[in-house]
Amino acid sequence: MRHLLSAGDLSRDEAVLVLDTARELAQVGDRSVKKLPTLRGRTVVNLFYEDSTRTRTSFELAAKRLSADVINFSAKGSSVSKGESLKDTALTLQAMGADGVVIRHAASGAAHRLANWVDGSVLNAGDGTHEHPTQALLDAFTMRERMGRLEGLRVAVVGDVRHSRVARSNVLLLNTLGAQVTLVAPPTLVPVTAGSWPCEVSYDLDAVLPKTDVVMMLRVQAERMKDAYFPTAREYSRRYGLDKERFALLGDQAIVMHPGPMVRGMEISAEVADSPRATVTEQVTNGVSVRMAVLYLLLGGSEPAIGN
Amino acid sequence: MLEGPEIHRALTRIAHEVLERTKGAEDVTLLGIPSRGAPLARRLAERIERVESRTVPCGALDITMYRDDLHLAPARALGRTEIPPEGIDGRVVVLVDDVLFSGRTVRAALDALNDLGRPRSVQLAVLVDRGHRELPIRADYVGKNLPTSLRESVTVLLEESDGVDAVLIGPKRERGEDRTDEARTASGEEN
Numbered sequence: 001m002r003h004l005l006s007a008g009d010l011s012r013d014e015a016v017l018v019l020d021t022a023r024e025l026a027q028v029g030d031r032s033v034k035k036l037p038t039l040r041g042r043t044v045v046n047l048f049y050e051d052s053t054r055t056r057t058s059f060e061l062a063a064k065r066l067s068a069d070v071i072n073f074s075a076k077g078s079s080v081s082k083g084e085s086l087k088d089t090a091l092t093l094q095a096m097g098a099d100g101v102v103i104r105h106a107a108s109g110a111a112h113r114l115a116n117w118v119d120g121s122v123l124n125a126g127d128g129t130h131e132h133p134t135q136a137l138l139d140a141f142t143m144r145e146r147m148g149r150l151e152g153l154r155v156a157v158v159g160d161v162r163h164s165r166v167a168r169s170n171v172l173l174l175n176t177l178g179a180q181v182t183l184v185a186p187p188t189l190v191p192v193t194a195g196s197w198p199c200e201v202s203y204d205l206d207a208v209l210p211k212t213d214v215v216m217m218l219r220v221q222a223e224r225m226k227d228a229y230f231p232t233a234r235e236y237s238r239r240y241g242l243d244k245e246r247f248a249l250l251g252d253q254a255i256v257m258h259p260g261p262m263v264r265g266m267e268i269s270a271e272v273a274d275s276p277r278a279t280v281t282e283q284v285t286n287g288v289s290v291r292m293a294v295l296y297l298l299l300g301g302s303e304p305a306i307g308n
Numbered sequence: 309m310l311e312g313p314e315i316h317r318a319l320t321r322i323a324h325e326v327l328e329r330t331k332g333a334e335d336v337t338l339l340g341i342p343s344r345g346a347p348l349a350r351r352l353a354e355r356i357e358r359v360e361s362r363t364v365p366c367g368a369l370d371i372t373m374y375r376d377d378l379h380l381a382p383a384r385a386l387g388r389t390e391i392p393p394e395g396i397d398g399r400v401v402v403l404v405d406d407v408l409f410s411g412r413t414v415r416a417a418l419d420a421l422n423d424l425g426r427p428r429s430v431q432l433a434v435l436v437d438r439g440h441r442e443l444p445i446r447a448d449y450v451g452k453n454l455p456t457s458l459r460e461s462v463t464v465l466l467e468e469s470d471g472v473d474a475v476l477i478g479p480k481r482e483r484g485e486d487r488t489d490e491a492r493t494a495s496g497e498e499n
Contacts (some may be wrong), residue, residue: 066373296373
């Protein structure tokens with residue numbers, strides 16, 4: 001076994017190994033030659049069935065900085081639009097000798113299925129509303145760099161938790177790393193299973209913010225919503241959006257995170273998004289380092305150092 | 309094989325040799341190869357500073373990502389890389405490691421330097437040269453030549469990491485054994 005499918009699969013030691021490795025690899029971004037020879041001769045396929053700019057380019061850049069050959073495969077304009085199934089696409093890539101497959105898919109569990117069909121490592125880059133482990137790793141990395149620790153850190157994850165793979169992966173990983181997570185959302189946007197997650201749930205953002213070190217705002221994923229989960233965007237924004245007044249409720253050292261893409265004026269106001277305590281662009285930079293670390297640890301040696 | 313005072317004397321001698329060969333160590337940057345090379349580089353820097361009362365830039369260069377045997381073992385944890393703010397362009401870089409063996413670590417270090425900049429020249433200082441080179445590489449400064457057999461392993465212990473200064477020779481360990489806590493002892497032996 002050699003995949004990264006769920007943030008919950010990582011032990012504490014493995015997660016810390018990824019973060020420590022990412023910290024070293026972050027230096028590569030500051031050098032004149034931003035490249036390491038480590039994955040020379042290995043092939044990484046980016047298999048993207050959903051639109052993505054940030055994650056796909058981040059994985060692509062990470063793999064290229066490690067000298068891997070990268071093939072980008074997006075559903076649009078490929079054999080998928082001709083009706084090919086995920087399995088057949090996977091077997092095609094397998095036949096071409098892919099060492100690692102990075103998959104983004106609208107169906108929860110797609111990465112798990114793929115892992116049973118290919119010999120290479122599968123990296124889950126987001127499957128439906130299920131998981132997005134490298135996002136959780138880069139969020140944890142950003143928190144550790146900014147706050148200096150993860151143990152005991154109070155993290156509030158606010159917004160459309162129900163449709164968020166980022167939220168689930170973060171809850172699992174942050175729990176492993178010793179942080180305390182509180183989910184904050186309208187009752188309709190709390191997943192039904194959240195009661196069994198290792199975290200607290202609250203419906204009252206104003207009550208949670210003063211007791212929070214890190215607040216992570218989530219985008220309302222209208223494209224995944226088949227029903228009306230709240231009366232109007234305006235009402236949602238009034239109760240669960242992070243504006244200047246709410247921002248003032250946070251402690252002086254607290255930071256604001258957002259996995260992107262942000263909808264300014266909806267879940268976050270422009271003033272807060274542009275504040276020096278917002279880490280949105282840092283998260284993007286850190287994403288490359290963290291994905292380099294994961295690719296190195298999964299593909300760099302004779303066998304993976306992490307994952308199950 | 310070597311004990312504290314001998315290691316101290318060897319390092320002091322190397323420091324003087326570096327000064328002599330580089331005519332005062334003016335453009336010298338010391339880069340230790342983690343884990344044991346990094347504290348050795350710091351010790352050399354201290355000694356050179358004591359003699360010349362001038363600071364010598366000193367850092368660490370991890371070569372894990374440049375190893376040629378990466379695919380033979382599970383991916384390893386990385387060591388620290390710290391390049392002094394002066395950079396390495398135009399400097400005389402002295403690489404510092406504990407044991408010189410096959411020469412493969414040094415080859416990897418030369419590759420790593422190539423990606424970091426263009427030093428005026430590169431020299432190599434090692435505490436122990438145990439022979440059995442597999443590449444055309446030699447050290448410019450050697451603490452002690454230790455003729456060994458391939459069935460033996462050489463382990464360097466340093467106060468900074470191990471609480472004591474010593475060089476030990478023991479029976480060879482299998483690759484991959486004890487790599488969790490003593491990864492570098494094992495690789496010091498391999499290289």
